[in-house]
Amino acid sequence: MTNHSQSLASVDTPAAIIDTQRMQHNIHCMQTRMDALGVRFRPHVKTTKCSPVVKAQIAAGASGITVSTLKEATQFFDDGITDILYAVGMVANKLPQALALRRRGCDLKILTDSADSARAIVAFGAAHGEMFEVWIEIDTDGHRSGIRPDEPALLDVATILHEGGACLGGVMTHAGSSYELNTREALVAMAEQERSGCVRAAERLRQAGLPCPVVSVGSTPTALSAENLQGVTEVRAGVYVFFDLVMHNVGVCSTDDIALSVLTTVIGHQAEKGWAIVDAGWMAMSRDRGTQKQQRDFGYGLVCGIDGAVIPGYILGGANQEHGILSARRRPGHRHCRALPDRDPTAHPAQPRLRHRRAVSCLPGS
Amino acid sequence: MTNHSQSLASVDTPAAIIDTQRMQHNIHCMQTRMDALGVRFRPHVKTTKCSPVVKAQIAAGASGITVSTLKEATQFFDDGITDILYAVGMVANKLPQALALRRRGCDLKILTDSADSARAIVAFGAAHGEMFEVWIEIDTDGHRSGIRPDEPALLDVATILHEGGACLGGVMTHAGSSYELNTREALVAMAEQERSGCVRAAERLRQAGLPCPVVSVGSTPTALSAENLQGVTEVRAGVYVFFDLVMHNVGVCSTDDIALSVLTTVIGHQAEKGWAIVDAGWMAMSRDRGTQKQQRDFGYGLVCGIDGAVIPGYILGGANQEHGILSARRRPGHRHCRALPDRDPTAHPAQPRLRHRRAVSCLPGS
Numbered sequence: 197m198t199n200h201s202q203s204l205a206s207v208d209t210p211a212a213i214i215d216t217q218r219m220q221h222n223i224h225c226m227q228t229r230m231d232a233l234g235v236r237f238r239p240h241v242k243t244t245k246c247s248p249v250v251k252a253q254i255a256a257g258a259s260g261i262t263v264s265t266l267k268e269a270t271q272f273f274d275d276g277i278t279d280i281l282y283a284v285g286m287v288a289n290k291l292p293q294a295l296a297l298r299r300r301g302c303d304l305k306i307l308t309d310s311a312d313s314a315r316a317i318v319a320f321g322a323a324h325g326e327m328f329e330v331w332i333e334i335d336t337d338g339h340r341s342g343i344r345p346d347e348p349a350l351l352d353v354a355t356i357l358h359e360g361g362a363c364l365g366g367v368m369t370h371a372g373s374s375y376e377l378n379t380r381e382a383l384v385a386m387a388e389q390e391r392s393g394c395v396r397a398a399e400r401l402r403q404a405g406l407p408c409p410v411v412s413v414g415s416t417p418t419a420l421s422a423e424n425l426q427g428v429t430e431v432r433a434g435v436y437v438f439f440d441l442v443m444h445n446v447g448v449c450s451t452d453d454i455a456l457s458v459l460t461t462v463i464g465h466q467a468e469k470g471w472a473i474v475d476a477g478w479m480a481m482s483r484d485r486g487t488q489k490q491q492r493d494f495g496y497g498l499v500c501g502i503d504g505a506v507i508p509g510y511i512l513g514g515a516n517q518e519h520g521i522l523s524a525r526r527r528p529g530h531r532h533c534r535a536l537p538d539r540d541p542t543a544h545p546a547q548p549r550l551r552h553r554r555a556v557s558c559l560p561g562s
Numbered sequence: 563m564t565n566h567s568q569s570l571a572s573v574d575t576p577a578a579i580i581d582t583q584r585m586q587h588n589i590h591c592m593q594t595r596m597d598a599l600g601v602r603f604r605p606h607v608k609t610t611k612c613s614p615v616v617k618a619q620i621a622a623g624a625s626g627i628t629v630s631t632l633k634e635a636t637q638f639f640d641d642g643i644t645d646i647l648y649a650v651g652m653v654a655n656k657l658p659q660a661l662a663l664r665r666r667g668c669d670l671k672i673l674t675d676s677a678d679s680a681r682a683i684v685a686f687g688a689a690h691g692e693m694f695e696v697w698i699e700i701d702t703d704g705h706r707s708g709i710r711p712d713e714p715a716l717l718d719v720a721t722i723l724h725e726g727g728a729c730l731g732g733v734m735t736h737a738g739s740s741y742e743l744n745t746r747e748a749l750v751a752m753a754e755q756e757r758s759g760c761v762r763a764a765e766r767l768r769q770a771g772l773p774c775p776v777v778s779v780g781s782t783p784t785a786l787s788a789e790n791l792q793g794v795t796e797v798r799a800g801v802y803v804f805f806d807l808v809m810h811n812v813g814v815c816s817t818d819d820i821a822l823s824v825l826t827t828v829i830g831h832q833a834e835k836g837w838a839i840v841d842a843g844w845m846a847m848s849r850d851r852g853t854q855k856q857q858r859d860f861g862y863g864l865v866c867g868i869d870g871a872v873i874p875g876y877i878l879g880g881a882n883q884e885h886g887i888l889s890a891r892r893r894p895g896h897r898h899c900r901a902l903p904d905r906d907p908t909a910h911p912a913q914p915r916l917r918h919r920r921a922v923s924c925l926p927g928s
Binding site for chain 2: 204208209242264265285286287289290295298309310313335340342395461462463464465466473475478483484514516517518519
């Protein structure tokens with residue numbers, strides 16, 4: 197983890213580079229915002245899966261973590277973190293792993309959105325004398341899983357859990373469709389939809405005499421857009437820690453906030469086409485072309501100098517497994533790339549630094 | 563590695579499943595084809611990075627391997643394979659790693675397509691008393707790297723290497739644009755273009771009095787389409803070992819040849835939308851939406867029963883990091899998914915098996 201051009205010159209490429217100053221700034225800004233809104237913050241660690249990063253999030257004030265696999269839960273419990281939400285719907289064949297974690301002292305919370313799954317949890321808990329803490333997943337934007345706030349099934353699932361001897365810990369939702377937005381107004385409205393839907397679900401449980409201490413919401417775009425979080429007890433977000441070009445297009449960060457880039461080496465040229473071939477393909481950059489469906493497509497990445505400053509007019513436009521094709525951005529109406537100008541960072545075997553769009557799992561320490 | 567439904571029921575999900583019978587069939591068919599065409603076969607191991615798979619390829623008759631990183635070269639050299647082609651253009655800062663491998667006894671061949679890189683190799687070799695074996699990359703289809711067969715630069719680069727004390731091992735090309743084709747005629751023509759271009763480059767070198775023992779061509783589609791390989795000494799291919807839905811759309815395999823699938827568990831439903839949510843997201847399935855640009859888009863995968871047979875009419879249409887959304891394929895003109903019929907494998911928490919499109923790097927043994 198360094199942002200010094202000097203030491204980068206000797207790093208084997210391709211390599212993921214974390215700008216720790218930017219990362220700390222992102223962590224600080226999010227935590228400050230959550231403190232001001234009066235809610236706890238539970239970062240989603242699937243973004244980095246990286247212990248030093250998660251330690252920095254907790255040092256800044258985060259309360260517990262969110263994980264997307266029980267493997268991540270085990271890794272971070274082994275690192276000393278006990279308050280862990282496994283934020284993917286629980287199924288019967290994963291209950292033994294969840295039990296093993298709880299038996300080791302992990303304060304693991306599990307999730308469900310169906311009566312079948314709730315019954316399986318309750319039956320397994322009874323058979324093993326374990327009181328699982330279970331949260332109910334709420335669907336506030338129709339993008340994936342969860343029970344809609346006004347569905348009858350909400351009370352059915354909660355009753356199965358509560359009467360079956362589980363600890364009904366609360367409700368949670370994730371407005372993942374916020375990734376598809378790109379105006380302040382739409383983001384504010386989605387954050388309010390996420391908040392009000394989840395609070396509404398909690399109120400229905402409480403009106404039915406059921407416990408619901410936690411009301412958990414979040415996604416990076418809504419966490420950074422919510423104007424009030426009345427009734428919410430905690431927020432979850434992950435991508436904010438490094439940000440990426442998708443978040444830039446959503447409008448919640450600038451390119452100067454992006455803390456992850458990939459250092460690469462020019463390994464060849466096709467001068468007639470204006471291409472430089474680099475040693476960062478999609479294995480290094482990620483195959484996730486997140487900006488493809490957005491209003492501005494950054495290909496596989498923006499190009500930066502070794503100092504981290506964006507070099508305007510270039511993108512990593514193509515990629516194979518271990519090769520990237522770096523070129524001038526095509527202008528509308530021009531069928532061919534422009535020839536690379538004098539300022540071209542690729543005209544000699546230099547090391548341009550490509551702005552990355554997504555966290556990769558090969559970060560140092562992960 | 564198993565294809566027995568019985569034992570799959572107890573496997574933690576998501577899990578990559580290799581059908582070894584299909585894999586062995588694919589290996590056998592390719593090797594038999596190469597033997598009949600009178601060429602050696604050098605599999606590209608970046609597809610699997612998996613020692614048992616590569617051992618099966620060599621046992622079937624392969625001569626040496628192709629790698630895309632020096633890390634792969636080191637892994638397979640440690641496994642006892644010495645004849646290794648590093649098929650990505652060499653740059654100065656990777657020469658120390660290449661030297662270290664050669665000093666350990668690895669018969670590593672390196673690649674170049676530029677005078678700058680050739681000079682760097684020659685200078686480094688002279689400084690360290692090492693005679694590198696270097697192949698020259700030829701561009702036969704304009705898709706990425708290489709020198710075109712008739713370019714003057716070909717003789718310049720070869721002369722720098724030969725006079726500078728390197729071992730000029732041969733020429734190689736990869737007609738990667740064959741992935742964009744989908745008719746037998748176009749594939750046969752591309753295979754011939756790849757062959758004739760590479761042979762032409764070799765002839766130019768030999769006419770100039772330069773050595774060129776190896777003429778290496780290949781991609782899975784062209785290897786399976788070439789009608790003759792006159793003048794070629796070896797072929798390279800990787801994807802054929804498991805195949806995938808991209809190759810199905812290219813027309814060089816059927817779905818019954820695909821040897822890699824991902825076992826997943828249904829973790830929830832959105833009945834009104836006809837969705838089943840499964841625990842295989844793009845981390846398990848790969849984010850590589852290879853069929854997106856093809857005539858038939860399979861989303862993140864086709865759906866199979868636990869016996870491996872395709873269940874018609876369903877795809878893994880959406881995916882987040884750890885969640886997949888399984889649904890009925892949309893029919894043209896229908897705006898919504900059809901409700902899932904009785905035969906629906908997803909109406910209960912069964913384990914549908916999703917046909918995978920790309921090799922993942924988390925295979926057993928890799």
